Amino acid sequence: MEKSVRAVVVEAPGGPDALRYGETTLAEPGTGEARVRVLAAGVNFIDTYHRSGAYPLEPPFVPGTEGAGVVEAVGPGVREVAEGDRVAWAMQLGSYATHQVVPCWKLVPVPQELGSETAAAAMLQGMTAHYLSHSTYPLEEGDVALVHAAAGGVGQLLCRMAQMRGATVIGTCSTQEKEAIAEAAGAHHTIRYTEEDFVARAKALTKDVGVDVVYDGVGKTTFAKGLEALRPRGMMVLYGQASGPVPPIDLQELNKHGSLYVTRPSLAHYTATREELLGRATTLFDWIRAGKIDIKIDRTFTFKEAAEAHRYIEGRKTKGKLLLVP
Ligand SMILES: NC(=O)c1ccc[n+]([C@@H]2O[C@H](COP(=O)([O-])OP(=O)(O)OC[C@H]3O[C@@H](n4cnc5c(N)ncnc54)[C@H](OP(=O)(O)O)[C@@H]3O)[C@@H](O)[C@H]2O)c1
Incomplete structure (x- = not known):
């Protein structure tokens, strides 16, 4: 039986006002799926690409790809979770709603000591920072990493994880206030790239050698x-x-600048199996509980205020995580 739920719906792509608070219907969870009651949904930059049509989706749709909540019902053949479990997820469209149906292999158990808001805030940006620093370019002691937008959601977590791996971190950002945030997150050096040539500074900081990796x-x-x-x-x-x-580039540029490597990764490909997903998420939750990683919730909006949350993230105002709550 279908269930009517409150949700933020995009009827047609557009600006932040395309996010309308209304209703949608959810099918009963099918084989291998669960219906969760959403307690907190994360706001991520990708939600703005979905809303604007930069990453096209078939409307109408409910945006949001991250959240935490409680399992309310499970479909046939579900072994990973049970009714009443507290869980968190990422990379599953439809989180800006009071309820969502999620494939169970994507649901991660939330430890008792962790609040649902913290869990929702940690998943997407946290696992992204994890795969970037541990898998895409696995940082080693002595590496120098240039992290752009270092005071942002992913940026702050990436600075901390890079520091944990023994790298020297150069963080860029747009304001003096954000420089202090990036430093508190673990950046050893900061560059206000809106005012200063970050290439010249990065070269000066590495005795003209250049950095080992740029996270952009x-x-x-x-x-x-x-x-x-x-x-x-x-x-x-x-x-x-x-x-x-980024506009298309001539691959000869990679040769000119020294036989460079370029990759365009996505979290989906670094959490493609349940084993890999649980490995990253549980490591992250362990670090939060041990105080090694601090999840900074910048602002919490209600679902009705989703448009304001999008204006905030697109307006370069984020200094950590944005959440939506029912
Ligand atoms: N590939 C993946 O797996 C993956 C996963 C998660 C996120 N991401 C990407 O990671 C990036 C950061 O995501 P986030 O959610 O953590 O956001 P965020 O860093 O909190 O916000 C984006 C930051 O980008 C900087 N920026 C520079 N030019 C900008 C402009 N013209 N408009 C808006 N912001 C601008 C701003 O920092 P300054 O003001 O300091 O410049 C802004 O705060 C996004 O591009 C997102 O799509 C990718």
Whole structure:
């Protein structure tokens, strides 16, 4: 039987006002699925790409790909979770709603000591920072990493994890206030890239050698310069496009700047099996409980205020995680 639930719905792609609080219907959980009552949904930059149509989805749809809540009902053949379990998930569209149906292999048990808001806040940005620093370019003691938008959601967690792996972290950001946030998150050096040439500073900080890796979630405004900041055979990790998509490049550029490597990774490919997903999520939860990682919730909005949350993240105001609550 279908269930009517309250949700933020996008009827047609557009600006933040395309997010309308209303109703949608959910089918009963099918084989291998569970219906969860959403206690907190994470706001991520990808939600703005879905809303605007930059990453096209068939409307109408409920945005949001991350949350935490309680299992309310399970479909046939479910072994991973049971009714009443507290769980968290990422990379599953439909989280800006009071209820969501999620494939059970994507549900991660939330430890008792962890609040649902913290769990929701940690999943997507936390696992992203984890795969970037541990798998895409596994940082080693002595590496130098350039982290763009270092005071943002992924940025802060990436600075901390890079520091934990023994790397020297150079973080870029747009304001003095954000420089202090990036430093508190573990950046050893900060560059206000809106005012200063980050390539020249990164080169100066590495005695003209260049950095081992650039983690770039900003895209259009930073990518080309980032190639110049790398050492020969360094790696450019383009994981997002907060400033807009990167135009096509001539591959000869990679040769010119020293036989560089470029990758464009996605969390989905680094949590593609239940084993890998649980490995990253439980490591993250363990670090939060041990106080090694601090999940900074910047602001919490209600579902009705989803448009305001999108204006906030697109307006470069985030200093940590944004959440939506029912
Ligand atoms: N590939 C993946 O697996 C994956 C997973 C998660 C997130 N991401 C990507 O990671 C990036 C960061 O995501 P997040 O959720 O943590 O967001 P966020 O970092 O909290 O916000 C984005 C930041 O980008 C910077 N920025 C630079 N130019 C901008 C512009 N023109 N408009 C808006 N922001 C601009 C801003 O920092 P300053 O003001 O300091 O410049 C802003 O705070 C996004 O590109 C997102 O799509 C990718």
